Each structure stands twice: as structure tokens, then as C-alpha cells.
Amino acid sequence: MGMPSKHINSTAYVDGGSYLGIVAEFEEPKLAIATDDWRGGGMLGPVKLDMGLEAMDATLTMGGHTAALIRKFGTTAVDGVSLRLVSAYRADDGSAATSVNIFINGRFSEIDLGKSKAGDATEHKYTVPLSYYRREVNGVVDIRIDMVNGVFEVDGVDRYAEIMAILTS
Incomplete structure (x- = not known):
């Protein structure tokens, strides 16, 4: 019998600074x-063509006033x-807890200071x-996406490597 693995706790680091006890919520991208419909002559109906990846956004919610983060607004990079x-x-089946690390790079496009x-x-x-996203489970990279450098790696396979090899040769 299996038991679901549930989120037990988390923390966040922004530019290396710890927000342990301050981070309230994180929403992964x-x-x-990205797809485009294509129906050529003789085809019964359209198929979705792979056109790369859609833009990614994440959200981070902090409890209380976080002046250090507000001061990062407007970075041009x-x-x-x-x-x-x-x-x-952790699952309630006696198995070991699982570590999940999410690494992202981007810039704040919106800060909602609420009421x-x-x-x-x-x-x-x-x-x-996001310009960069990496998800590691127990130290193993599941997904790594680097929008600027053309990396789209899933389970150790760079699904965009062939295209980048053509572009950089």
C-alpha cells in the first residue's frame, strides 16, 4: 500500500539570504x-507542433515586511x-523524507504589498x-531549463541539445 508524499515544511533563500520563518508560500512555475496548430493538405485534422517552451513565472509570498526584497525591484538583469x-x-509509510530544491533566476516583475x-x-x-529553473529531488536533477542559453534538460537528457549544436557549429 502506498501513501502520498506530502509537503511537510520549507524555507527560501534569496540571493543567498535565508528567509527561514518568513517565507509563507511558494508557487512553482x-x-x-509552446505549440502551434498545423493542418497540412491531406491531414484529417490539426496536430500541435512543438515551438519551444512557454514563459515561466513563479510566485513567492513572504510574511511581514521584507525591505531587502522590495529593494531588488527594477533590476535590469x-x-x-x-x-x-x-x-x-514525507509519506506516512515509514519511508525517509524527500528533499526537493528549486533553483530559479529571474527578476521581480510585480510586488503586491497587500493590505x-x-x-x-x-x-x-x-x-x-524566470530565465532559469532547476528542480532537484534528493540531489538528482529532474528538470533544468535555461531559457537564455538554450538548455532544456529532463531526467539527464537535454532535449534541445541537437538544436543548439546546429546553431553553434
Whole structure:
């Protein structure tokens, strides 16, 4: 009998600084292949052609006021902010906990400072369009996407290497 592996706890690092106890929530980017419909002569219907990857966005929600992060807004570098989310997952079947590390680079495109009311908790939400994304589970890279350098690696196979070899030869 299997048991689901549940998210137990996490923390975040932004440009190397720890936000342990401050990070409230992290939303990983949606991974999607960009497609275009193609229906050529004689085809019964359209098929979706692979046109690369869709843009990726992640969101980070912090509890309270985070001045150091607000001061990163407006960086001109597409990879100007480095974030790392460390999570622990565990199934209630006696198996060992699983380590999941998410590494992303991007910049804050939007900061939602939310509402502030005396005596109430506050949260700041940061939207990060990504130029780089890497997901590791127990130290093994599952997915690595480097939009700028043309890397699209899944389970150790760079699915874009053939194209980059053509472009760089």
C-alpha cells in the first residue's frame, strides 16, 4: 500500500539570504510546451507542433515586511535575482523524507504589498518571470531549463541539445 508524499515544511533563500520563518508560500512555475496548430493538405485534422517552451513565472509570498526584497525591484538583469526553495516531503509509510530544491533566476516583475491594518498579519507577494529553473529531488536533477542559453534538460537528457549544436557549429 502506498501513501502520498506530502509537503511537510520549507524555507527560501534569496540571493543567498535565508528567509527561514518568513517565507509563507511558494508557487512553482507552470511548465508548458509552446505549440502551434498545423493542418497540412491531406491531414484529417490539426496536430500541435512543438515551438519551444512557454514563459515561466513563479510566485513567492513572504510574511511581514521584507525591505531587502522590495529593494531588488527594477533590476535590469533578466537573471538579477536568485532564489532557492528547500522543501521536505514525507509519506506516512515509514519511508525517509524527500528533499526537493528549486533553483530559479529571474527578476521581480510585480510586488503586491497587500493590505496593512494595525494588529493584522501582512504578506508581500513577489512575481518572478524566470530565465532559469532547476528542480532537484534528493540531489538528482529532474528538470533544468535555461531559457537564455538554450538548455532544456529532463531526467539527464537535454532535449534541445541537437538544436543548439546546429546553431553553434
